[in-house]
Amino acid sequence: MDTATHVVMGIALGGAATLDPVIGSDPAASHAVMAAVLLGSQAPDLDTILKLRNNAVYIRNHRGITHSMPAVLIWSVLITALIYFLFPGVDLLHLGIWTFIAVALHVFVDIFNAYGTQALRPFSHKWIALGLINTFDPIIFSIHALAIAIWVFGAPQGYTFAIMFAVLAGYYVVRYIMNKKIVHEIKERFNNVTGIIISPTLRFRSWHLAVTTESHFYVARHVKGVLTVLDEFDRVPVPQTEMIKAAEEDHNISAFLSFSPVYRWEVEEFSDHYEVRFIDLRYRSKGYYPFVAIVQLDSSLKIVSSYTGWIFSEEKLRKKLHIIPD
Incomplete structure (x- = not known):
């Protein structure tokens, strides 16, 4: 609290x-x-x-x-x-x-x-x-x-x-009864559910949902008894490449992974560096996922810069941390 x-x-x-x-x-x-x-x-x-x-x-x-x-x-x-x-x-x-x-x-x-x-x-x-x-x-x-x-x-x-x-x-x-009703509804709506994270909001009948199935992640909301899917992502295991292994050694990334139970990942390759990003799916605000962990590595996979925490725009992230521009 x-x-x-x-x-x-x-x-x-x-x-x-x-x-x-x-x-x-x-x-x-x-x-x-x-x-x-x-x-x-x-x-x-x-x-x-x-x-x-x-x-x-x-x-x-x-x-x-x-x-x-x-x-x-x-x-x-x-x-x-x-x-x-x-x-x-x-x-x-x-x-x-x-x-x-x-x-x-x-x-x-x-x-x-x-x-x-x-x-x-x-x-x-x-x-x-x-x-x-x-x-x-x-x-x-x-x-x-x-x-x-x-x-x-x-x-x-x-x-x-x-x-x-x-x-x-x-x-x-x-609140317990309300929570269990939502869990039951989710299991009837989605096939092969392997994980459900329910996040209450300030409003009594409004809940944020992150649902994991064997093949997908679903980000949804439950408001006044209506379940609405907001985003759907393929559930792709994090590949254990040399780049990913190097990224996971970073203290910001490892802290994020120790805490976040449901996330997706992205890897981008630029002319002189790589960028690995993990995005927590529990927190969605106005179409944006603000809780992230990001690391940038040079061509030799040496960590150049990293960050984890709440950020609400790419511009602020890069300006605040002075990380390599994309």
């Missing part, structure tokens, strides 16, 4: 924690837990600072180790220790429990969008992305905002936020 949603989730969880008699009966403990869950609700996204280094490092690591099982425990211990230092005397066990819940809840809700997490590390490096909720869901945020407003105007915070979480659970069930 986005930062704002994690913040309001932290506030809501801190409010719900007052139903715990140990927390609700002690104002200092209540304040300590609120501080702890707010930190815990943000901590796993500390890896966002990796973007300051470069896109390849960010793509390879964001929502990776910081969202793993060991990290959930480490974040919980560190935050609990910090808050206990600031609020000595509060019940350490209950403070730790609610901090752990906050960190675990962050990782848990991130699983439900299309980006996903590597929450099963170190047992598995597989990305878990259920495709039920957009990274920012207006309904989820609004439900939190409404509950916070009701609390501010005098409603008991514990019961207010407990009811809110129950409503959210129902909303997730509705």
